[in-house]
């Protein structure tokens with residue numbers, strides 16, 4: 001009897017903490033999302049149903065946020081992972097400068113994202129007084145200038161994706177360089193003695209060996225990109241709706257506190273929709289990446 | 301294929317400043333005849349793996365040349381040398397089945413050497429049959445025992461039908477019984493295929509039992525090359541004598557005095573220079589193989605008895621002697637007849653062919669006649 005209680009006793013603080021700060025809010029949000037006409041002042045509601053969902057799904061702001069989020073996710077996750085892999089491969093093949101460059105590449109990661117955002121804004125902005133650095137470059141190359149911060153949608157999306165990729169890059173490069181470094185050198189030696197081309201070595205040894213790390217990066221990348229918000233604020237300011245660059249999390253935040261504020265039911269419904277989307281994508285990801293297990297256990 | 305090394309040297313720069321560079325392979329200059337199994341024997345860190353890596357092309361020599369038959373391959377990449385290699389860790393690709401592991405090298409063939417899928421499968425199955433793993437083809441390496449993995453590694457090295465096979469301590473990950481079994485297996489495969497094979501090991505017994513020719517090395521330097529029995533019977537120097545044989549040779553401080561080998565006060569053996577002539581007096585190391593002691597009540601070699609260990613057929617006599625340099629001194633005798641242990645003293649006579657004397661300075665063996 002005593003033996004059965006003991007482990008739970010050890011777990012109690014963690015269970016309590018998770019229960020109060022994670023499970024309870026999730027359940028609460030779920031309940032909120034079905035309460036119609038909730039009034040935060042009186043903490044009362046008219047009835048239950050799916051109206052909140054249908055409101056959110058018909059809200060032009062939400063649809064725009066959904067579209068923005070999906071574009072960011074679909075562009076930045078594969079691109080950042082792919083570029084990070086190229087950089088990591090490059091770094092791994094030049095041993096001597098590896099350590100130095102690892103620090104350099106990691107710098108953006110330890111730098112505050114808001115500060116990085118500010119720099120990006122200054123680089124890409126075009127004001128009546130100055131064209132900004134990027135536009136000066138475009139000018140020099142004989143291309144027409146464009147305001148990336150307050151201009152056409154594609155330009156803003158370009159900056160947004162560029163920035164997102166930039167910010168996540170160091171972490172991915174670091175993870176991938178260490179994954180590549182941890183592959184047993186004997187595999188490479190054996191392959192080289194057998195006259196294997198570098199290209200085939202990459203495809204048949206390096207890639208399968210580091211694939212668990214790649215799927216880890218893709219999965220966390222998807223989750224992170226779906227939850228993007230602060231990056232957008234860093235570049236376009238807090239009024240993301242008028243900039244047309246809002247994201248789902250930004251929409252949720254606006255619904256809770258923004259100018260249109262005080263609609264926790266709508267916010268909850270949007271949060272549950274986001275949760276469902278992320279859950280679906282992650283499940284698909286896990287199912288796909290299960291095929292590349294390095295431990296050699298065949299997938300069933 | 302005959303392999304010839306000409307003044308082959310590999311020096312690794314030392315990363316720590318002020319420390320001397322590591323000479324991993326020092327001026328190797330010898331030939332390995334076609335179709336023989338040659339073992340590279342030496343203690344850990346003496347440069348055995350480096351020598352193999354030079355031969356297969358994974359490392360570039362600092363100096364010297366490598367010839368396959370009459371062709372200089374020093375500047376060739378591993379791909380163009382076409383040797384088969386088995387690594388100490390086997391280096392089987394864990395995400396591929398045994399079949400795919402074995403086929404792996406075949407897929408690198410280009411041009412008119414390119415094989416069809418059927419041919420690849422056929423060759424893989426042949427190789428698998430040779431090492432007797434035909435029924436394991438669809439498993440992954442993690443689902444195999446150490447010995448089976450080892451065979452897969454050999455099959456993968458053999459499948460491209462190399463003319464040179466390099467094995468880097470292929471047995472060191474196996475348990476004692478499997479080692480014995482696998483080493484016979486390697487011998488059998490080598491003899492069936494006739495591939496020139498270099499077998500690296502730090503286990504002298506393994507090297508003695510498996511090889512046609514043995515190369516004994518230490519700290520990158522070749523100490524002796526020859527047939528195992530020949531090296532055992534006439535070691536070039538004290539290191540080789542000590543490195544070969546279990547239990548190891550017993551070494552004593554001794555001297556030559558009026559043509560007689562003395563250990564302490566015991567006049568062990570009367571000797572002459574080969575072809576006649578007397579030795580001048582000098583201090584020497586005297587090495588006597590454990591099997592060189594004969595219990596003899598009248599024997600000239602007197603020692604204190606420490607322990608008698610019965611090892612089935614033979615008996616091991618652990619004894620003490622004031623002039624010994626070895627940590628343990630022992631004799632292996634087949635019969636206890638004549639071994640008088642009453643007063644804690646044992647007397648032996650010594651077989652001349654099991655006794656070696658070594659120069660005290662250079663530690664090289666001094667040949668003699670009785």
Ligand SMILES: Nc1ncnc2c1ncn2[C@@H]1O[C@H](COP(=O)(O)OP(=O)(O)OP(=O)(O)O)[C@@H](O)[C@H]1O
Nearest residue numbers: 312313322324343344345346347348349350351502
């Ligand atoms: N890449 C390297 N850089 C610097 N020194 C090296 C390198 N490879 C080997 N050495 C050194 O060269 C010497 C010989 O190494 P090697 O691996 O050939 O020994 P070995 O005889 O195979 O030993 P073991 O039986 O332990 O495998 C060692 O002193 C080792 O430290």
Ligand SMILES: [Mg+2]
Nearest residue numbers: 348349350468
């Ligand atoms: Mg080695």
